[in-house]
Amino acid sequence: xxxxxxxxxxxxxxxxxxxxxxxxxxxxxxxxxxxxxxxxxxxxxxxxxxxxxxxxxxxxxxxxxxxxxxxxxxxxxxxxxxxxxxxxxxxxxxxxxxxxxxxxxxxxxxxxxxxxxxxxxxxxxxxxxx
Amino acid sequence: xxxxxxxxxxxxxxxxxxxxxxxxxxxxxxxxxxxxxxxxxxxxxxxxxxxxxxxxxxxxxxxxxxxxxxxxxxxxxxxxxxxxxxxxxxxxxxxxxxxxxxxxxxxxxxxxxxxxxxxxxxxxxxxxxx
DNA sequence: ACAGAAATTGATAATAGTTATCAGTTTTAG
DNA sequence: CTAAAACTGATAACTATTATCAATTTCTGT
Numbered sequence: 001x002x003x004x005x006x007x008x009x010x011x012x013x014x015x016x017x018x019x020x021x022x023x024x025x026x027x028x029x030x031x032x033x034x035x036x037x038x039x040x041x042x043x044x045x046x047x048x049x050x051x052x053x054x055x056x057x058x059x060x061x062x063x064x065x066x067x068x069x070x071x072x073x074x075x076x077x078x079x080x081x082x083x084x085x086x087x088x089x090x091x092x093x094x095x096x097x098x099x100x101x102x103x104x105x106x107x108x109x110x111x112x113x114x115x116x117x118x119x120x121x122x123x124x125x126x127x128x129x130x
Numbered sequence: 131x132x133x134x135x136x137x138x139x140x141x142x143x144x145x146x147x148x149x150x151x152x153x154x155x156x157x158x159x160x161x162x163x164x165x166x167x168x169x170x171x172x173x174x175x176x177x178x179x180x181x182x183x184x185x186x187x188x189x190x191x192x193x194x195x196x197x198x199x200x201x202x203x204x205x206x207x208x209x210x211x212x213x214x215x216x217x218x219x220x221x222x223x224x225x226x227x228x229x230x231x232x233x234x235x236x237x238x239x240x241x242x243x244x245x246x247x248x249x250x251x252x253x254x255x256x257x258x259x260x
Numbered sequence: 261a262c263a264g265a266a267a268t269t270g271a272t273a274a275t276a277g278t279t280a281t282c283a284g285t286t287t288t289a290g
Numbered sequence: 291c292t293a294a295a296a297c298t299g300a301t302a303a304c305t306a307t308t309a310t311c312a313a314t315t316t317c318t319g320t
Contacts, residue, residue: 002287002296023277038299043278045297060190060242064277077234090233093226097245103220104207105250112190112244115227120235132267132316153306168270173307175268194306 001052006037010045011054011069020058020066020076020085060114061085075113081122088115131182136167140175144185145199150206150215152194190244191215203240209249218245 013026021029027042046067050057058066061078066085075088097108143156151159157172176197180187188196191208196215205218227238 004286004297006298036299038301040279040300041298047279059192060244062189062195065192075230077230077236077238079236080239086234088230088233090229093223096223096243099220100205100207100218100245103218104216104245106207106209106248106253108207108245108247109210110246112246113226113241114190114244115230115234115238115241117238117240118236123236134268134315136269166270168272170271170308171269177308 001048004045006034006041007045007049009034009037010042011049014046014055014067015069017069020068022064022066024064026067058085060112073110075115077115077117077119079119079122080116081118084119084121086119131178134175136164136171137175137179139164139167140172141179141184141199144176144197147199148216150188150196150198152196154194156197188215190242205243205245207245207247207249209252210246211248211252214249214251216249 009030010026013030014021023043023046024039026046027037027039030037030042046055046057049055050067053071056068056071058068058076060076061083063083068087070087073092075090075092077086077088078084093113096111096113100111101108139160140156143160144151153173153176154169156176157167157169160167160172176185176187179185180197183201186198186201188198188206190206191213198217200217203222205220205222207216207218208214223243226241226243230241231238
């Protein structure tokens with residue numbers, strides 16, 4: 001993997017986010033800084049960065065894939081209303097893997113845990129003001 | 131929601147499966163029985179059946195959505211090698227929702243837990259025969 | 261049983277998200 | 291400095307899914 005300015009930009013832009021942006025969010029943000037960067041380049045680099053374990057691709061959201069810079073195992077919350085994804089900084093329940101192992105044939109290497117519900121913003125705006 | 135023969139067929143075909151088929155698997159299987167059924171009809175009915183809580187749509191697999199007839203909360207296993215999805219009949223850890231609640235703003239209504247690893251078939255065929 | 265409204269269908273166009281292709285450019289190692 | 295390898299931008303192609311629409315089917319009331 002050679003150095004490339006564009007890959008650096010993609011990684012930097014992802015690091016700016018605390019939400020979990022999609023490829024085209026990263027793309028349109030980068031376009032402002034670097035008007036020549038291509039959508040394919042953004043997809044390509046997000047893919048290769050994820051394959052090399054430098055970032056993480058989240059596939060559990062319906063529609064477009066999301067990306068995050070934090071590759072340490074952790075859990076997520078998705079708002080049913082607005083689709084927002086955020087981290088849940090609770091402890092990872094490693095015992096789950098062992099438990100699940102005894103219920104299936106094969107080897108378990110890890111798990112994803114995703115909570116669903118309604119985020120604070122959506123709760124507050126549901127039946128009040130605007 | 132009116133009755134329709136095609137919707138009945140889609141539901142029946144899904145019930146035949148113990149894996150978690152995608153829309154186009156259901157479609158091509160149904161085509162053998164009912165050569166006039168349309169791909170759009172299959173997508174449409176899987177969608178409306180899921181919206182009405184009769185079946186469940188699984189969005190956590192990369193690529194096409196998968197469907198299952200079992201709407202009771204339960205966990206899944208996905209093989210990293212072959213992509214196969216299967217149920218993990220372990221007990222649902224309801225305490226997780228309460229724990230997660232204290233780490234985020236908003237309300238949690240449930241969670242999805244997906245285990246990753248290598249299924250038995252892939253384990254056995256990895257470095258042996260064919 | 262019959263008419264009309266509502267729901268559904270099949271065919272296909274359209275859309276969203278992503279990957280493939282390819283000629284030209286950049287990076288890297290010698 | 292040069293050649294190979296990696297990478298880029300533009301865009302075509304592809305996959306998964308939804309929208310459109312005229313024709314058909316189902317349902318409801320009489």
